[in-house]
Amino acid sequence: MIKRKESSVNLENEKALAAECPFIFALSLMGKRWKPAILWKMTEGIYRFGEMKRAIPQISEKMLTQHLRELESDGLITRTVYHEMPLRVEYALTEFGTSLQPILKQLNTWGEKAQNIKNTMPK
Amino acid sequence: MIKRKESSVNLENEKALAAECPFIFALSLMGKRWKPAILWKMTEGIYRFGEMKRAIPQISEKMLTQHLRELESDGLITRTVYHEMPLRVEYALTEFGTSLQPILKQLNTWGEKAQNIKNTMPK
DNA sequence: TGTGGTAGTTACCAAAAAGTAAGTATATGA
């Protein structure tokens, strides 16, 4: 679905880093653009596709689908389809996804500190 | 030095996310390509430009310079020039940069778990 | 005058990520 060359220095570097450094591997799972926002929202509970779209208004449907699919295949969330009409699809954190929560909180706290530093020392 | 349009939906989205979510702001400071590797190495102590280059062989001089400059302007590391011959430039973590260490470790641990899950459940 | 060492800088190009907009599928109800 996402077209990528099978080899390029760029990709090889990324792979090598993710393989040798678990931290970078972790970032590859949850550190892309809208993923933190999605994961953050989901700590509140189950979300439907449309609900998440409304919860993060700037995200495009394409990016939302793409990120949800990746999070699912990486084992962070589950996707459940209810064959009703209109269709209902629910997304929820897995246990593994939930285990990220305390780390997200810590990084969030650190990020707040960083924002303050930036604001008190402009330029 | 780094050319970026002053406005684009892409950039505006990134800014908005970083402003409202400290977690994403944190990622923008330390989550790019070689930065975790650089920060990780530096927890061992002071590094010279050339030492870091040899410590992370795949990194190009361009990316190393760029990341070091960004880490410096974001207050995570210091850059000290010694006007000797040959020139000596030393990079070291600031207190703020050091405060990231426990979080890096936690995410690292989580990443290891994720790697194991991936390896035990291929496909 | 030329070679070597440190620490970069620069221009150019390839690759990847993200955005846009229009289209798909399924079924209900007017």
Next chain:
DNA sequence: TCATATACTTACTTTTTGGTAACTACCACA
């Protein structure tokens, strides 16, 4: 038969990131 609702797909384009390779500046030493 048309409009509505949900949940996507797809083709295409723009923007951003990363890599390559050649070049700069400073000075020491032979």
